[in-house]
Amino acid sequence: MDVGDIDVADIHVGYGGLMPFVGRQEQLRALKEWWEGPDARPALVWGRRRVGKTALLQEFASDKRVVFHTGGNRTPRRELAEFSHRAAHAARSPMRDLRTRPFGNWDEAFDHLGREARDEPLLLVLDEFPEMIGQAPELEGVLRAFLDHSHGQTGLRIVLCGSAVRTMQAIQEYRAPLYGRFDLTMQLHPFRPHEAAEMLSGLTPPDRALVYGILGGMPLYLSWWRQELPVEDNLRRLACRPDARMIREGDLVLATEAGQGAHLAATLQAIADGCTKHNEIADAIGADPTRTLNDLLALRLVERLQPVTESARTRRKVYRITDNFLAFYLGTLSRVMPEIDRGLGETVLPVLTASLDDHMGDAWEEAFRDHLRLRAPEIGPEVVAIGPWWRGDGQHQIDAVALSGRSRTPILVGEAKWSRKVNAGRIRAELAAKAAQLTDDPGELRYAVCARESVTDADAEVMCVTAADIFAPRPS
Numbered sequence: 001m002d003v004g005d006i007d008v009a010d011i012h013v014g015y016g017g018l019m020p021f022v023g024r025q026e027q028l029r030a031l032k033e034w035w036e037g038p039d040a041r042p043a044l045v046w047g048r049r050r051v052g053k054t055a056l057l058q059e060f061a062s063d064k065r066v067v068f069h070t071g072g073n074r075t076p077r078r079e080l081a082e083f084s085h086r087a088a089h090a091a092r093s094p095m096r097d098l099r100t101r102p103f104g105n106w107d108e109a110f111d112h113l114g115r116e117a118r119d120e121p122l123l124l125v126l127d128e129f130p131e132m133i134g135q136a137p138e139l140e141g142v143l144r145a146f147l148d149h150s151h152g153q154t155g156l157r158i159v160l161c162g163s164a165v166r167t168m169q170a171i172q173e174y175r176a177p178l179y180g181r182f183d184l185t186m187q188l189h190p191f192r193p194h195e196a197a198e199m200l201s202g203l204t205p206p207d208r209a210l211v212y213g214i215l216g217g218m219p220l221y222l223s224w225w226r227q228e229l230p231v232e233d234n235l236r237r238l239a240c241r242p243d244a245r246m247i248r249e250g251d252l253v254l255a256t257e258a259g260q261g262a263h264l265a266a267t268l269q270a271i272a273d274g275c276t277k278h279n280e281i282a283d284a285i286g287a288d289p290t291r292t293l294n295d296l297l298a299l300r301l302v303e304r305l306q307p308v309t310e311s312a313r314t315r316r317k318v319y320r321i322t323d324n325f326l327a328f329y330l331g332t333l334s335r336v337m338p339e340i341d342r343g344l345g346e347t348v349l350p351v352l353t354a355s356l357d358d359h360m361g362d363a364w365e366e367a368f369r370d371h372l373r374l375r376a377p378e379i380g381p382e383v384v385a386i387g388p389w390w391r392g393d394g395q396h397q398i399d400a401v402a403l404s405g406r407s408r409t410p411i412l413v414g415e416a417k418w419s420r421k422v423n424a425g426r427i428r429a430e431l432a433a434k435a436a437q438l439t440d441d442p443g444e445l446r447y448a449v450c451a452r453e454s455v456t457d458a459d460a461e462v463m464c465v466t467a468a469d470i471f472a473p474r475p476s
Helices: 025-036 053-061 076-090 106-116 129-135 139-150 165-171 193-200 205-215 219-224 231-239 245-256 264-272 278-285 290-298 324-333 337-341 345-354 356-374 424-435
Strands: 043-046 066-070 122-127 156-162 184-187 302-305 318-321 383-389 398-404 409-416 421-423 446-450 454-456 462-465
Touching (some): 053 122, 076 129, 205 356, 264 290, 356 462, 421 424, 424 446
Parallel strands (some): 043 184, 066 122, 446 462
16 A cells, blocks of 8 residues: 555554554454455444544555545535545546546546446545535435446445444445445454453553453553553543543543433443442433433443343343443542542542452453353353343342353353452352352352452362453464
8 A cells, every 4th residue: 555545644553652553353354355255345344433443444454555535524525525635546547636626426436436446456445434424415325326336347345434333323224225235244342351451461461450440442542551650650641630531531432422312421320320220220310211221232331231041031130331441430530520620630549549449340240251251162062151140139149150052051150359369269169159049059060260360279170260361362
């Protein structure tokens, strides 16, 4: 790819600065397979802001002739002029100078690039596509017409990318102009713990776990953490000033992701405050939260938890915020934010640091369950589910239960403690007592015990898990 194919101002090295691109190997392989397919129809890539969509596509495009255009909520004329400027770098026709004669409409633009790609493949990335169709609603229909009449006649490969999750999902729905015209659809999610580890390679595994618990799996957020500095200095930089990055970003997330419904932000705050049941949330926001919760579930900002042994129809459901960053912002950080706003960030810092262990409980348990899912083949045959379990009265809670086969038989129970060291013998005895409420024969179960640094007094049958296991990068 010529350096001129993308303006320097549009290049984001890695995920937000000088950090190199890491992870997303499965997604890169899927894009490569799509690119090499004969007569490939468009690809659709979407996900929340900051999740790394643009970085992924720039990495994919690094060895290709490419037109990389980002929609900017411009007027239709300005959008076409900007698009023409981008296309001028890759278009090689001597018959037209796109800098002096920009495209007049989108039909003309697609037809021109289609001709440019007849002899040599050309990648067209339309980033923030929802902003483009917001100003030019006809664009979807124009693109559909181009795809229908040019199929098999051009090497133009088109990627549509966007952060407006609802709009990107609507593009794929029946009756939408582009319905059925995508050969690849890809939703990007935040990094899982073992993926985040690649961005935190300069930290010890326990510190990787802590940073992941605070910032979550958004690549950009992880790039903010200066790995040569201690935790306190990073929190001072990122959270303890009125204009600190975490505070500004938290406000932005609520204004963008959660700002599209009257009760979304209030519902998130209620869950962060400990209102995890449907009726508790309803009381907190003063309205029926059903629709709001469904919206938050679709955005993957919230997840619905239930005892893993029960069906989706169970009434024993609770809600938790899935994004560790958002949970930290709305929970631990929000409690001291008024004082930070008044200039007390330096004196609040020790309180914020002392609150980290309390914050880490849910994040650590979910990281443990995620790790067990990765190791499902080691746990037993036909593992069909791994999740938390608790009895009807809320007692005898177990952090992780693995079920096997069509009968969904429990085969493993596990406990995660956000402690530096735990005694496996004691934890196993406690688990066995709880498991007696789960199965008639707890002696047949396998046991897993998780701690930050070490698990002691474990027999050969106990699966011992530490941060070094959970936050170890896995082979691609």
